[in-house]
Amino acid sequence: MVPDVNNERDVVRYYRQPGSRLGYRLFLHGTKHFGFYREHDSPWNWPKALRRMEDVLGERLAQPPGARVLDAGCGVGDVAARLAGRFGLRIDGVDLVAAHVAEARRRARRRGLDPLLTFAHGDYAVLDFPDESFDAVYTMETLVHAAEAETVLREFHRVLKPGGRLVMFEYAREVPTRMPGPAAETFRQLNDWAAMPSFQRFVHGTLERLTAEAGFSVRRVEDISRSMWPMLRSFAVIARLPYAAVRAVGLERYAVNSMSAVEFWRHRAFWRYEIHSAEK
Ligand SMILES: C[S@@+](CC[C@H](N)C(=O)[O-])C[C@H]1O[C@@H](n2cnc3c(N)ncnc32)[C@H](O)[C@@H]1O
Incomplete structure (x- = not known):
């Protein structure tokens, strides 16, 4: 079997499985x-x-x-559409899942935003853009999927103009040995089943360090967990019964989104939702 060095097979499998597609479509x-x-x-x-x-x-x-911005891991393009519509940014989105890119293009056309938005199927660890192409780069909850965050951050650094801004909305977690054993094991399982190897290793301070090592000046790290908890809690309420049912028969791995909602809410003391702002 070909090794999955970019985590591509697992990421695509996670987003294409019926539970993920239905959950994201139905709720968000x-x-x-x-x-x-x-x-x-x-x-x-x-x-x-x-x-x-x-x-x-x-x-x-x-x-x-008019600033040119890269959306790394753009999904169906709703974030890019908001930033184009409200802030007038010209955005190139890149995503590993071909179906996300096709949907992003459809939505941009429907919204009349296609002059500002371009979407391509690809891996943000190996970007198809010349050096110093962008005024800014952002990630919205995707770097946790990276097989090797160092490579991705170096790539972001390469495609940014000098003085360009990097903003990342990502998760960070407690060191496993400082967590109760069952909580640490639950994180390990979820990060495995939801294809998030970098969340498994992003213990507090890791992303700041890697960003600095890639050549950026880290300007600010904000913990905004409490501002997103109401959504996580509402998902946990909805997922409680389905998760209990699959758990009773040992099939949690086929209901990863329900499991994530319940377990990440239950163990919210052990992870944070952060905004990282840095400059090249
Ligand atoms: C949690 S979703 C976020 C999508 C979008 N940013 C949003 O906020 O709606 C993570 C996205 O990152 C994409 N992704 C993961 N690894 C990637 C990679 N190496 N290159 C490009 N996209 C990737 C996934 O396919 C998925 O669409």
């Missing part, structure tokens, strides 16, 4: 990131929270209209 209309909540927001108003998280990204990118 295909978008695949958490929302940002303010005090008194309803936890069930997911579209509002999703769009606000995308606006927070736009604010952290702080680019003028």
Whole structure:
């Protein structure tokens, strides 16, 4: 068997499995990131929270209209569409799953945003762009899937112009030996089944260190976990019964999204949702 050095086979398998496709489509209309909540927001108003998280990204990118930006791991392109529509950014999205790219193109056309948005099927560890192509690069909950984050960060550094900005919305976790054994084992299983080898290794401080080692100046790391917890909690409420059912028959690995919702909520003290801002 050919070794899966880029984690491509596992990532594609995870996103193409019926549970993932149905879950993201049913609950988030295909978008695949958490929302940002303010005090008194309803936890069930997911579209509002999703769009606000995308606006927070736009604010952290702080680019003028017309700036050229890379969306690494763009999914179905909803994040890029928001940033193009609201901030006037010109965005190139890249994703490993061909079906995501096709859907991103369809949505851009439907929204009349195709002059600002371009999507390509590919791996962000080996980008098909010349050096210094972009004013900014961002990731929205995808670097956790990388087989080797060092390679990806070097690639982001290469395609950014000098002074260009890198913003990453990613997860970081507690060191396994400081977690209760069953919680650490649950993280290991989930990161394996959801194809997230880099989340398994992103213990607190790791992404900052790797970003600096790739040549960036790290400007700021923000822990915004509490602003996304209402969405995680609402998913955990919905997933509780389906997860209990699959667990009773030992089939958790076929319901990874339900398991993630319940277990990542239960063990929320052991991981954070962070925004990393850096400059080349
Ligand atoms: C959690 S989803 C986030 C999608 C999108 N950023 C959003 O917020 O809706 C992670 C995405 O990263 C993509 N991905 C994972 N590894 C990748 C890689 N090496 N190169 C390009 N895309 C990748 C997946 O296919 C998936 O669409």
